[in-house]
Amino acid sequence: MRAHPRAVAKPLSFLLKMPVRLIATDDWRPSSMVERRLLELEREGLLRSRISSSRPEWVAPAADHREPMPPKGYVVSFAKFHRHGLASPPSRFMRVLCHHYGVELQHFLPNAITAAAVFAAVCEGYLGMMPHWDLWLHLYRGELFNATSGTIGVRKPVWAGYLNLVLKTGKEEEPREYIPVGLTSNQAGWDSQWFYLRKDGDLFPDYTGRLISERPEY
Numbered sequence: 001m002r003a004h005p006r007a008v009a010k011p012l013s014f015l016l017k018m019p020v021r022l023i024a025t026d027d028w029r030p031s032s033m034v035e036r037r038l039l040e041l042e043r044e045g046l047l048r049s050r051i052s053s054s055r056p057e058w059v060a061p062a063a064d065h066r067e068p069m070p071p072k073g074y075v076v077s078f079a080k081f082h083r084h085g086l087a088s089p090p091s092r093f094m095r096v097l098c099h100h101y102g103v104e105l106q107h108f109l110p111n112a113i114t115a116a117a118v119f120a121a122v123c124e125g126y127l128g129m130m131p132h133w134d135l136w137l138h139l140y141r142g143e144l145f146n147a148t149s150g151t152i153g154v155r156k157p158v159w160a161g162y163l164n165l166v167l168k169t170g171k172e173e174e175p176r177e178y179i180p181v182g183l184t185s186n187q188a189g190w191d192s193q194w195f196y197l198r199k200d201g202d203l204f205p206d207y208t209g210r211l212i213s214e215r216p217e218y
Contacts, residue, residue, distance in 0.1 A: 028067035028159050029192040033079060035060045038195055046082040048089070057088070059196040067159075068106070068207065070196040075207045077197035078160070080110040080190040085117025088197075093120050093131040095203050101142050103163050104205050106194070107212065109145060110187055112165040122178075139178060140165050160191045162212050 038058055041047045050056035059074060068076045082088065097116055098105065119139070123131045143164045167178065199206070 028194075030066055031061040031068075031194045032189075032192045033060055033195040037079070037193075041079060041082055046088065055198065057198050059198075061195060068194060068196075068209065070207050073199055074196040075104065075199045075204045076106040076160075076194050078106070078110070078190060079193035079195070080187065081105075081108070081113045084110045084113040086113050087117075089200055090203050091120060091131075092203070096133070097165075098205050101163055103212070104207055104210065105197075106160045106207070107162040109161040109164045110190055112163060115140060115165040115167075139167060141168050142166075157211055158191075159209075159211060160194070 038047065038060055042049055042058075048057045050058060055073070058077075059071065061068070070076055077086070086094070094105075094116060097108075101107075119136060120131045123129055123135070143166050145158065145162055145164055
């Protein structure tokens, strides 16, 4: 079995399929994740208990945080991520995905989290092994997402949800047999459900607030 690669960031621009012109992006949406809603996730077993008062597992954004400003040692996560399979604490496989695609946690779309969680479950639960990197690359590819602007060929980069992970379905990239993966089509409002998640060790890249807006390279 091939070991996980070292964390080497790669530019995302090679994943785009067609040229687009990018314009200025919109601001972050204010967070709706108050402490009460995070406690609900905790009770559902989707977040670990806060426990420590000095360095809790999760932190609700302050009311005056109009965009993410996580404390040192924290990253930006979303309620949808944890409902779609992001473990707490996260797996090493998620760290590898971040570094391979050169993204931070907030750059994933919720369905990308689902894809990673299902793949890990297949490997561990059915194949009896840790997530296999060669098998992942055989089955999945990355797709970039930019928001519509109302003008054909003109799109906006997004602060969150820039990268989706999809099964290869092209004529020359049809994967071998794989279990059906049910994906959510209605993700309305997910990007306003952000909060701060403790970053244990190097499980995730640091949050930098980076907006990915490279033009595709040909």
